[in-house]
Amino acid sequence: MESVNTTPTTEAPAIRLQGLRKTFGSIVAVDGIDLTIKAGEVVALLGPNGAGKSTTIDLALGFATPTAGSATLFGGDPREAITAGRVGAMLQGGALLPDLTVRQTVTLIAAAHRHPLPVHEALERAKVADIAKQKVNKLSGGQLQRARFAVAIVSNPDLIFLDEPTAAMDVETRRTFWQSMREFTDAGRTVVFATHYLDEADAYADRIVMMAGGRVVADGTPAEVKAVVSGRRIRASFDFEWTPEAEAELYELPGVRSVDRRGDVLTIVSDESDAALRTLLSHHADVYDIEVTAHSMDDAFMALTAGADDRSASSTVRDAALIGDRS
Numbered sequence: 001m002e003s004v005n006t007t008p009t010t011e012a013p014a015i016r017l018q019g020l021r022k023t024f025g026s027i028v029a030v031d032g033i034d035l036t037i038k039a040g041e042v043v044a045l046l047g048p049n050g051a052g053k054s055t056t057i058d059l060a061l062g063f064a065t066p067t068a069g070s071a072t073l074f075g076g077d078p079r080e081a082i083t084a085g086r087v088g089a090m091l092q093g094g095a096l097l098p099d100l101t102v103r104q105t106v107t108l109i110a111a112a113h114r115h116p117l118p119v120h121e122a123l124e125r126a127k128v129a130d131i132a133k134q135k136v137n138k139l140s141g142g143q144l145q146r147a148r149f150a151v152a153i154v155s156n157p158d159l160i161f162l163d164e165p166t167a168a169m170d171v172e173t174r175r176t177f178w179q180s181m182r183e184f185t186d187a188g189r190t191v192v193f194a195t196h197y198l199d200e201a202d203a204y205a206d207r208i209v210m211m212a213g214g215r216v217v218a219d220g221t222p223a224e225v226k227a228v229v230s231g232r233r234i235r236a237s238f239d240f241e242w243t244p245e246a247e248a249e250l251y252e253l254p255g256v257r258s259v260d261r262r263g264d265v266l267t268i269v270s271d272e273s274d275a276a277l278r279t280l281l282s283h284h285a286d287v288y289d290i291e292v293t294a295h296s297m298d299d300a301f302m303a304l305t306a307g308a309d310d311r312s313a314s315s316t317v318r319d320a321a322l323i324g325d326r327s
C-alpha cells in the first residue's frame with residue numbers, strides 16, 4: 001500500500017525579502033528591505049518616483065540580481081516559482097507582439113504553462129473578451145493594459161505582481177479593472193501592486209508598504225498608515241471678526257494641533273474633533289458649512305515620504321508615526 005504523507009506543512013510566505021539591496025553605480029535603488037508577504041495578502045507598494053518600487057518587484061521576480069540580500073517566492077528561487085506557473089506579472093513597459101490578436105497572445109502564453117486557465121476564462125476575467133479579435137497594435141492604452149492583465153493571469157498564478165496596472169486607464173476602466181482583480185483574489189491569491197493612485201491602495205489593499213529613498217518607511221493596514229497623521233480636520237465658514245484674541249481662543253479648543261484661515265474659511269486639526277467642534281459652536285454658534293474629515297492617504301503619503309532622501313526614514317508605522325508627529 002502506498003503511504004500518504006498527512007503531516008501538515010507550514011506554507012512558506014508568498015514573498016520573503018531579506019536585507020535586499022540593489023545599487024546601480026552610485027545610485028542606491030533599494031537600500032536594505034526586509035519584507036514578508038503571506039499567501040492571500042493584497043499589498044500596495046506606494047512611494048514617490050524613484051522610491052525603488054519597480055526595482056524591488058524586479059528583484060522579487062529574479063529579473064535583477066541583488067547587490068546584497070535575497071528574495072524568495074514560496075520559499076524558493078523566484079525562477080522556480082515562475083517556471084511552475086505560480087507567478088504572474090504585469091510590469092511597466094512589458095511588450096506584447098504587435099501583430100497578434102488579443103486571443104492569439106493569451107493562447108500563446110497559455111501554451112507555455114502547465115496548468116493554465118482556459119483562454120476564454122482569462123479573457124473574460126480580464127474583461128477583454130469583447131476585444132479578443134483585435135490586434136495588439138490597434139488597442140488603446142487602457143485596452144492594452146487589460147490585455148496585459150489577461151496575459152498575467154492566464155497561467156492561473158498564486159501570486160501576481162502588478163506594476164502601475166491602471167496607468168493609462170480612464171476612471172471607468174480602472175473601476176472595472178479593480179472589480180476583476182477583486183474577483184481574482186477572492187480565491188486567496190496574493191497580489192502585490194505598485195501604484196501612484198493612493199485611493200486605489202486605500203480601497204483595494206489589505207496592507208500598504210510605503211517606500212521612499214529605497215527603504216520601507218511605513219508598513220501596515222490602510223487605516224494604520226493613515227493614522228500616522230493624527231487628528232481630524234474641522235473646516236467651517238465663519239462670520240465673526242478675525243482678531244488675534246479670536247485666533248488665540250481657537251488654539252484653546254480641545255486637542256488642537258493647528259488652526260488655519262483662508263478668507264472666511266477656518267480649518268482646525270484636532271485630536272479631539274468632537275469636543276473641539278462642540279466648544280467651537282458654543283463660542284461661535286454662527287459658523288456654517290461645517291465639515292469634519294479624517295486624514296486621507298495623501299496626507300499620510302506626504303508626511304511619510306517627506307525628507308526620505310536624508311535616509312533617516314524609519315521602518316515601521318509605529319516609528320513613522322513619530323515622523324508624522326514632528327511634521
Ligand SMILES: Nc1ncnc2c1ncn2[C@@H]1O[C@H](COP(=O)(O)OP(=O)(O)OP(=O)(O)O)[C@@H](O)[C@H]1O
Nearest residue numbers: 024027028029047048049050051052053054055056
Ligand atoms: N537600470 C537602471 N540603471 C540605473 N539606475 C536605475 C535603473 N533602474 C532604476 N534605477 C534608479 O533606481 C532608483 C529607483 O528606481 P525605480 O524605478 O525602482 O523607482 P520607482 O519607485 O519604481 O519609481 P517610479 O514610480 O518612477 O516608477 C531611481 O533613482 C532610478 O533612476
